[in-house]
Amino acid sequence: MDQKILSELGDYLLAQRDEIISEWLRAVEQNPDISSSDHLKDKEELLDHLPELCQNLAKLLKSPQSDQTRDEVSRAARVHGKYRWRQGYRLEEVIREASIVRRIISHNWLDAYARKVPKLDGGTRRAAENIIHQAVDDVISDSAEQFVEEQLKATSHLNSQLGDALADVRHEKAAANTANTAKDRFLAMLSHELRTPLNPILLWANAILAEEQTAPSLKEDIQMVRRNVELEASLIDDLLDVARITGGKLQLHLQLSDAAALFRDALAMVKAESVRKQLEIRVELTATNHRVTVDRARIQQVFWNVLKNAQKFTPEGGTISVRSFNEGKEKVSFEITDSGKGIEADLLLKIFEMFQQGAGAPLRGLGLGLAISKAIIESHGGKIYASSKGSGTGATFTIELKTAQEEAPIAPATGSP
Numbered sequence: 001m002d003q004k005i006l007s008e009l010g011d012y013l014l015a016q017r018d019e020i021i022s023e024w025l026r027a028v029e030q031n032p033d034i035s036s037s038d039h040l041k042d043k044e045e046l047l048d049h050l051p052e053l054c055q056n057l058a059k060l061l062k063s064p065q066s067d068q069t070r071d072e073v074s075r076a077a078r079v080h081g082k083y084r085w086r087q088g089y090r091l092e093e094v095i096r097e098a099s100i101v102r103r104i105i106s107h108n109w110l111d112a113y114a115r116k117v118p119k120l121d122g123g124t125r126r127a128a129e130n131i132i133h134q135a136v137d138d139v140i141s142d143s144a145e146q147f148v149e150e151q152l153k154a155t156s157h158l159n160s161q162l163g164d165a166l167a168d169v170r171h172e173k174a175a176a177n178t179a180n181t182a183k184d185r186f187l188a189m190l191s192h193e194l195r196t197p198l199n200p201i202l203l204w205a206n207a208i209l210a211e212e213q214t215a216p217s218l219k220e221d222i223q224m225v226r227r228n229v230e231l232e233a234s235l236i237d238d239l240l241d242v243a244r245i246t247g248g249k250l251q252l253h254l255q256l257s258d259a260a261a262l263f264r265d266a267l268a269m270v271k272a273e274s275v276r277k278q279l280e281i282r283v284e285l286t287a288t289n290h291r292v293t294v295d296r297a298r299i300q301q302v303f304w305n306v307l308k309n310a311q312k313f314t315p316e317g318g319t320i321s322v323r324s325f326n327e328g329k330e331k332v333s334f335e336i337t338d339s340g341k342g343i344e345a346d347l348l349l350k351i352f353e354m355f356q357q358g359a360g361a362p363l364r365g366l367g368l369g370l371a372i373s374k375a376i377i378e379s380h381g382g383k384i385y386a387s388s389k390g391s392g393t394g395a396t397f398t399i400e401l402k403t404a405q406e407e408a409p410i411a412p413a414t415g416s417p
Contacts, residue, residue: 001127005119009128010061012113013105017054020104021047027100034096036089045087049080053101053139060131070138077139081146085154091147095140102136180247187243191236201229238368242354245375252295252379256404259299259332260290260324266303267322273311280319287324287332291404298376299401302384305369306336306397313340313395331382332403337396343388351386377401 013020025046028034040046053076059069084094106129114120120128205226208214214222244250263285274281292299310320318339326332343351352374354367377384381402388395 002119002124005117005124006064006128006131007062008117009110009113009120010058012116013054013061013109014058016109017051020054020109021050023104023108024050024100027104028097031096031100034093036087036093040087048083049076050101052076053135057105057132057135060135061128064127064131070135073135073138074142077142078146080139081143082150084143085147085150089147091144091151094143094147098136098140098143101139102133106132106136184243184247184249187240191240194236195233198229198233202226205229238372241372242368245372250375250379252298254293254295256291256293257296257299258290259292259294259334259401260285260287262294262296262300263303263322263324263334266300266307269304270307270311273308274320277311277314277316277318279311279314279317282319282321284321284323287326289326289329289403290324290332292332292401293404294380294401295376299380302373302376302399303334305373306384306399309369309397310336310338310340310395314338315340326403327400329405330403331400333401334399335396336399337394339394342391342393343386343395344391348386348388352384 025043028037028046037046053073056069056073056076059066060073063069081094110120110125110128110132114125205222208222209219209226241250267281267283273279307320314320320339321337322334324332324334352370354371374384377399383400384397386395386397
């Protein structure tokens with residue numbers, strides 16, 4: 001081995017460093033397996049430790065046994081691995097970049113120097129190749145090791161953050177459960193406290209209205225009192241239903257029932273308002289199978305809610321059309337269509353959300369009826385949806401329920417929402 005030739009080779013590579021770097025840049029940019037470099041802002045970010053590596057290779061060729069230079073190669077490689085991790089590289093890309101360095105220097109430029117200096121042959125060339133290969137191997141192993149360390153540290157940090165986040169979620173969930181329990185207790189107590197004075201008022205109002213000697217003017221006032229008391233009772237029921245639904249505590253008492261009979265009962269409950277507004281009610285309950293297994297009171301509550309909604313938005317003298325039909329043997333559908341003001345497209349998307357009311361709606365209720373209806377229907381495995389062509393075109397609400405095929409007799413439907 002001719003150490004003088006190796007030293008001169010080191011000087012030669014150092015002198016050609018810019019050319020070596022340019023060739024490496026072209027190779028990296030043309031390599032489809034190295035894509036993370038595309039987002040780097042400038043050439044210096046991409047080159048990173050390559051200029052220093054060329055300088056250290058020259059030092060190793062001049063002094064192959066220099067531990068200090070090998071330490072410098074290792075230190076720079078570790079910094080490079082850390083840098084590439086932060087730049088978003090993949091590990092295989094870091095290794096490919098170093099492999100390109102090996103190919104360019106040990107083949108292209110070593111061959112070029114051998115043509116210029118024929119004495120670079122035999123043992124001297126093998127020594128040069130070993131020095132270059134060893135240096136690149138050190139770069140690959142040290143940069144990859146540091147890259148993996150950074151990856152593990154980042155994963156550990158993320159796991160720690162995830163653990164903290166999960167602990168926070170558990171704490172928040174426990175707090176929410178405690179708050180929900182307190183809310184349920186409060187609503188139950190509130191219902192009792194609010195309902196208790198309402199009952200004697202309703203009894204008194206009904207008793208006064210039943211007396212023949214009560215003056216007509218007084219009856220009108222008492223009827224107004226009764227309507228408002230009944231409205232307040234309905235609002236209390238809605239609030240309690242919302243608490244049950246959101247708490248997953250809505251209980252159903254399922255019975256084989258005649259959905260048409262339940263619908264007719266709901267129609268009877270809203271008849272007075274239809275008469276007051278002189279609404280024309282068209283009913284065609286022509287489905288061949290109205291048999292359903294449902295909680296009668298809850299389904300009647302849904303029918304009542306949808307009918308009251310149609311009455312509310314239909315002007316005096318308007319029309320509400322009701323029909324039922326079967327789609328196959330599996331379900332029965334009820335369609336309630338009104339000639340009212342219609343539903344704008346933006347509201348149609350959220351009409352079944354809590355506290356939603358149409359623009360210009362009378363200031364009555366909390367906007368909970370349709371949200372409660374949706375929850376009740378879905379708890380039965382059915383669907384409820386609305387359609388409208390926009391303002392002034394009316395609206396259609398469709399309720400779908402699964403039909404029952406049992407031949408057992410259906411008991412008479414009784415109850416109220």
